[in-house]
Amino acid sequence: MNRGPDRSAAEARRPDAPDASGVPADLDEPDDAGPRLRRMLITSLTLLCAALVVAGLYFGADILVPLTLAALLGFVLDPLVKRLTRWRWPRALAVTVVMMFTAGVLACTTVFVGSQLAQLSQDLPTYQSTIQKKLRTLRQSIVARRPFGDASRMITVVESEVDATRRALAPGKSTAAATRVQVEPTPVSPLQALLDLVSPLLKPVATAGLVLVFLIFILLGSSDLRDRALRLVGGNLHQTTDAMNEAAQRVSRYLTMQLLINLLYGLPFAVGLWLIGVPGAPLWGLLSITLRFLPYVGSIIGAVFPLTLAFAVDPGWDMFLWTAALVLTLEIVSNNLAEPLLYGSSTGLGPLAVLVSATFWTVLWGPVGLVLATPLTVCLVVMGRHLPQLRFLDVLLGSDPVFDAPTRLYQRLLAGNVEEAIDQAECALQQEPLRRFYAGTALPALALAQREHERSALEHRRRVQRGLSALVRDLRAAVPPVPATGEPLLCIGLRTDADGLAAQMLAHALAAEGLPAQALPAARISAEQITGLALGGTATVVLVSGQPPPGVVVRYVCRRLRRERPGVQLVISTWTPPAANAGPGPDQAAELGVDRHVDGFEATLDLLLMRDEGAALPPSAAATPPAAAPAGTPGWMAGPNEAPSYSPK
16 A cells, blocks of 8 residues: 555644755744744843943942932922922022022031031040940849850860860971061151041042032923933833823922921930930931931931940930830831821832842942932832833832732632632722622633633643632631522523632622522533422522523523423523623523523622612513413513513423
8 A cells, every 4th residue: 555645745744844945844934933033132132231221320320329319309409499480580590599598408407417526526535434334234244144154164175275286286386486577657748648538528529519510400401301301212202201290209209208207207306315315316316317318227327326325325224225215116106107108109119129229229329329229219110100111110110019900819829829819809808898809800810711711721720710619618608698588599600610600609799698599500500410400499590601602502401491490580691791792682582591681790780689670781572472471470570561481492
């Protein structure tokens, strides 16, 4: 038998079969290789650009640090300049007045700090004896207790013996006496001594001068600089304008709130230190106000100085303990009351983003970078929120959730974190009713799982289904059914396991609002099991479907259900959002053999609980004449002039 043609056809179907040129097909596919190579090239260029930007920030710190400080001060002072220009002042005069006011405040602060430091320096020698006495008392107390004295002596003896043995065994040990050499320092000229004294101050003074010059030009030409920045960024002018406005507002609000919080901390701190008796209380209050602009470390540094002085001044421990209690109380009030109340969402940064940005900018620019870390990161996050090419910055550093509630719930279930999913549900139930959680979070998460059905593995689908079942069981315990009497209602999934889960949610929501309801999975109405379905005294059956139901399946199920219980009322509910449905309208319900067709979870609840019946759910056409309607048909099922029913053919 000739297998040549078949073998050739099979080779042609193989992905690695060679073509006429002898090159395998999987090696000659530019459609796949091109996009992959393009993505690799874009990623490499992005990383290279990021490395160049970081290197530029590091090596250009001498220019960029004063410029950034001037821009930051410009955010604070520009509103004052604008206020003066609204009063018909020339902009140059307004800038001059604001700069003179700022310089006056800085000069007064410098004089005050210098006077306080001079007074403290005069009193420091008197504190030396107190410090020595306290340290001597602590040493005597520790030596008297000697909790590790015996062990310390044993370790010392062992070390001395080991050292003596090592010296004895060392070969070629020299017995010559060591000669001591002393190097006399070279005399320093008065000019060199003056330069050594002034040189450490040259860089801060030069930086302050550059900041002053940059600040003046920024205030004078703020409008022109903004236009140039918009032109440089390019893109959509609306987006860039909104980004710059929001960045300016957030930075200005952050600095204002930070100053207010620091004042609310520093003023009580100074008053408390004065009442305790710590010398230089106004100085330490002003220092704490200034240092708290440094994230994390500023408050610690501001508390070290008064604690040290309280330790040195008082021969006892009362002043030190009262000062420590004052610091601890103010920190608790500031961190748990003042900052959450005043900050709110002024920065839009996550806690981890603040820590990472503080570390990054401190490594690049030192202590000044720590001061500028939060304002700079706020600007980056705002730009990422408005500019698509920088969207990753908002995702990485922003405080807004990156997933909505249904996606977050679906991800937790997909990862098998049922406990986190239940915790999310319980937190949501504290803010919204059960029906709103099912309709707005749980069912959209179930719809997302159903859309991902083809791309997800079987184990993932089972994990989501098991997690949702456990979630519904937990919510049944958290929100128990309301005791009620009346005709029972049965919710049945139409085809899939997802329909069965939606039926459980619907039955729970109905039972929580006082309507007796039970749920059954889709397997109970299969061709093998529907005959043995015991409807009992069930008055209404709701068939729950996630997709527009096929007419053949619905008609078959309805015929069998009516055969088991002729007087039953049938409703089909499509639980996915109405915008995603393409199912039959109410006028086609009779063709399917049901009494009513409803789109949406909450619309079904409203119908079954007789809420907003006329507006949302118009009556459907009857399948049989009114005379054939069974006795006891509820009014919410019937139209204004008919009693809908269905007689199987």
